[in-house]
Amino acid sequence: MITGSAHTLPTALRTQIADCGFFPQFVSDSVSMALGDEPLVDHLVQQEATVGPEGIIRHLTVLVLTAARLVVAHTDENSDEHDRPTAVTTTESVPLWRMGAVSLSRVVSHPEDYGEANSQVVETWLSLSWDTMHRLEVVPVHCVDPECRADHGFNGEMVSEDITLRMSPAADGQANVDHLVNFATRLQRMVAAAGRG
Incomplete structure (x- = not known):
């Protein structure tokens, strides 16, 4: 083995x-x-x-x-x-x-008080793309006329998203969320530097 x-x-x-x-x-x-x-x-x-x-x-x-x-x-x-x-x-x-987008998203409560004790990060996502997989999102086209019964077809969008990790303080602990943010920001800088090389 x-x-x-x-x-x-x-x-x-x-x-x-x-x-x-x-x-x-x-x-x-x-x-x-x-x-x-x-x-x-x-x-x-x-x-x-x-x-x-x-x-x-x-x-x-x-x-x-x-x-x-x-x-x-x-x-x-x-x-x-x-x-x-x-x-x-x-x-x-x-x-x-080869890495594409390195996206970090944070959801905060009470954004008007960001930096204060009552404003907390409640969810964090790290999304990475390197064009290995694509997802096609297809939705029906809606007409603005509420009386219209015609079939207007579909709209589609090709989305490249190879991996998304979601963490929250409630489910994963604050230390793990902080680690995700630090990892993501470090990866963003390293990918940018590699793209220039």
Whole structure:
């Protein structure tokens, strides 16, 4: 079996992966294998749970930033044909010069009092694009005439959005939200610098 060198991952990253309790050795090995001996600049870990017909499905995303690339690791739990639990991990390596938009969105309560104690960041999103996947959003065209019954067709928009991470203080803790903001702003600066190179 080929494995990475999980011991080469920084202690903080290994600890965050282990704290998620979601196949930590498998996840660490996958990230380490993709990273090789390249030094880390920063990392971000997010665990999500979605509810579907099969029950609660966990998903773990690990972003690892180096001087030259962003390593994206996704791990999902699954089951085989005999309903035995399995896990699937996928790692992707994106050169920083190839990155498109790095978008950071923050939602604040009481924006008129921003900077005061009663104005808090309630949600934060990091959206990354590198033109791997595109989503087509199609909506019917509506007529301004309320009496019109004609079919006016559809409008479509091609949206490039490879990954979006959402965190909130209530769900993820303030420290994780702050880490997401710091990671995003660092990535924005590094992508801009790589594009000039």
